[in-house]
Amino acid sequence: MRDNGPITNREVSLPDGELLVSRTDTGGRIQFCNKAFVDVSGFLTEELTGAPHNLVRHPHMPQEAFKDLWATIKGGRPWEGLVKNRTKSGDYYWVRANVTPVVENGQVTGFVSIRFKPERASVAAADEAYAKIRTGQARGIGLRDGELIATGWRARLATAAAGVTGRLAATVGIAALSPALTAGWVSFTGVPASGTLSAAVALCAATAAAVLGWLTLAAVRRPVHDLETHLSAIAAGEFGRAVETPSAPEFWRLASLMRATRAKFAYAAQEREELDRRAREERAATQRAMAAELERTVGGVANTLSTAATTLQASTDSIAGIADRTAHQATAAEAGAMQASTNVQTVAAAAEEMAASVAEISRQVTEAAQVARRAAEEARATDGTVRLLAEGAQRIGEVVRLISDIAGQTNLLALNATIEAARAGDAGKGFAVVASEVKILASQTAKATEEIGRQITEMQGATALAVEAIRGIGATVGQSSEIAAAIAAAVEEQGAATREIARNVSEAAAGTNEVSAQVGSLTIGVGETTGALGSLRAGADDVAHQGRALRAELSGLIVRLRDTGTSMGKKSA
Structure with a gap:
């Protein structure tokens, strides 16, 4: 792990709505960075350009986080998670970072990264989890595409239950179990099946199916609504909002693509703004x-x-x-x-x-x-x-x-x-x-x-x-x-x-x-x-x-x- 020098306990707080934007080549060397990144990091543009992006790596970040990062982006997927970075003076700052591969003609030619101010609760949770991972004390905690997740069979079961597929399977299963329940009741009580019993069992099955159907619909509506909200924010140029991972795994890919879309739009906007700023500065300097x-x-x-x-x-x-x-x-x-x-x-x-x-x-x-x-x-x-x-x-x-x-x-x-x-x-x-x-x-x-x-x-x-x-x-x-x-x-x-x-x-x-x-x-x-x-x-x-x-x-x-x-x-x- 790269040693970037001594560190302090002073935290640098990012302004609300501020985006730190950079682009690297496939080897992680910085090709572009905006003024906000330069100001927060404390380095000069000349010092950052051409340098490896881990120049701002903080030693408190676990190695597993960067392994997950490289595994994700080399797989062509965007990575998003909380990162603790080091400034040139040794201070630190927390960001929610998104790293998205840039694909041109079917080949990954580089990576764009946008970073913004995270919520304090998320920072506290990430700091605690990273400390456990770094010291080898993490139990039931893992990283997936930058997100901290729970591991184990309970977590997998909860994930399946929260998914649309699981809920649909439960609905179909309940509907299929209705005749079997009627036959079991007759066998258990010895009472011959009657129309009333069949109707009661069918009503219970229909009620359960309706509840499961409503839950399934809710599992679809909420992610769709969240995606609509994020698309509206992207259309409005608001790129500093986190795209939360939906509970339904069927929407994880959409959320990942949404993060990638947001990252690319944010990078394009910030790159244009940075180039405009540099052009204005050059024009101003030229005019002066x-x-x-x-x-x-x-x-x-x-x-x-x-x-x-x-x-x-x-x-x-x-x-x-x-x-x-x-x-x-x-x-x-x-x-x-x-x-x-x-x-x-x-x-x-x-x-x-x-x-x-x-x-x-x-x-x-x-x-x-x-x-x-x-x-x-x-x-x-x-x-x-x-x-x-x-x-x-x-x-x-x-x-x-x-x-x-x-x-x-x-x-x-x-x-x-x-x-x-x-x-x-x-x-x-x-x-x-x-x-x-x-x-x-x-x-x-x-x-x-x-x-x-x-x-x-x-x-x-x-x-x-x-x-x-x-x-x-x-x-x-x-x-x-x-x-x-x-x-x-x-x-x-x-x-x-x-x-x-x-x-x-x-x-x-x-x-x-x-x-x-x-x-x-x-x-x-x-x-x-x-x-x-x-x-x-x-x-x-x-x-x-x-x-x-x-x-x-x-x-x-x-x-x-x-x-x-x-x-x-x-x-x-």
Whole structure:
């Protein structure tokens, strides 16, 4: 016997009228179960589906009950009896269970089971009987197609007496025994049979037959009435009523078929209801998912559209402001461009004049450079002449020194002559006079020579200074020539640059004119843009309005979808 785990003493009570429905394959594995079975058992649908049905078996159920169950349903008959089941948590619940074979094309393909709340008296009797069977203490108790029955000859006799066949047999037997009773009476009393006796015996026999006939009719009427009641309940969709086993065994098969019919109708109804419930739940879940997805996608699009429309409105306002400022700036730029064009043209004219001036300066600087070169050459020639003059002055100085020496010697000779004349006395007076004159002349010559020497020395100093000055002038003139050449080259470069500036200024003037024309076109374009922005702003306002309307409609649709899904979920529950 399968051990499903520990158990408790807590009972789970089934709601009145609740049906627990399931279907298994021929091996007892669950293929279908309704929500009521899932809720009561405590298992998930996924846990039950594919699992053996004895997953809910309680250890208090005797093994004999399941042997009777399998023997009955494998024989093609429905089984119905009280069953104690175990929940997932170990609690228990009692059900009146019906297990009916499903026959397709003459073959048993599975079993359907419906279970409902039993009467408490039946539960107490079954609990006591199952305990006795489980412990081996059952005497005179057995199971037949799930029903607890009494066993033994008394039970069989009571069954036969309750049956239609037994009662009919008793009636026929009494009728057949009437002549035998009359003959026995005559033999016992010795009184000859008379009409009165025969009539009395016949009356007794008829009375007994009538009573037995009435009992037989009652044995038929009650099961038929019960069957009619059960058929009416089945037609009304009331599947939670037990089909009691009739006392007449002739109706046991009909009662069994009635249970099977009830089970199949109940299973079909519950299966349809369960499938409808699952479909509603799936539709509700789908609608909720659709609402969520719709809210996520279309709602996001609507919000994005609304935001984009708002942004577009703000952008159009901003662009319109920019366009206005651009228009003002374009107007100012156009005026500035015209002024710049005028200024550039003025600059172009000035550049042309500057180019002419630079050309003239270049010419003059070139001439100055040539003059400086000639001055440098003349300075070099003057330097040579002054050097020759200095050399001549040097030679004159040497001659003057020679004359000075001669004057000194002459003065010395004159002194000697004077001395000699003094010695000669009167004879030498004339010589003395001549010597004196020579002395005076020598002295004057010496003074003149000294003065000439001084002048020559000064002239030599001046000549040296002149030579140095002329050399400096020559160097300066050379530097001036180099500077003039550099200036000439720079002026030439400046002239080229000035010509390039003049050309660029001319091109700038042309470009300024083109810019002025383009600014004029820009002003026209800005005006057109302003007009287009007005249309765009109107479109943005319309988009924003449509976005708000779409969002409101979408919100209403999502609410309706969710409300529908919620109501479906409640109906399914």
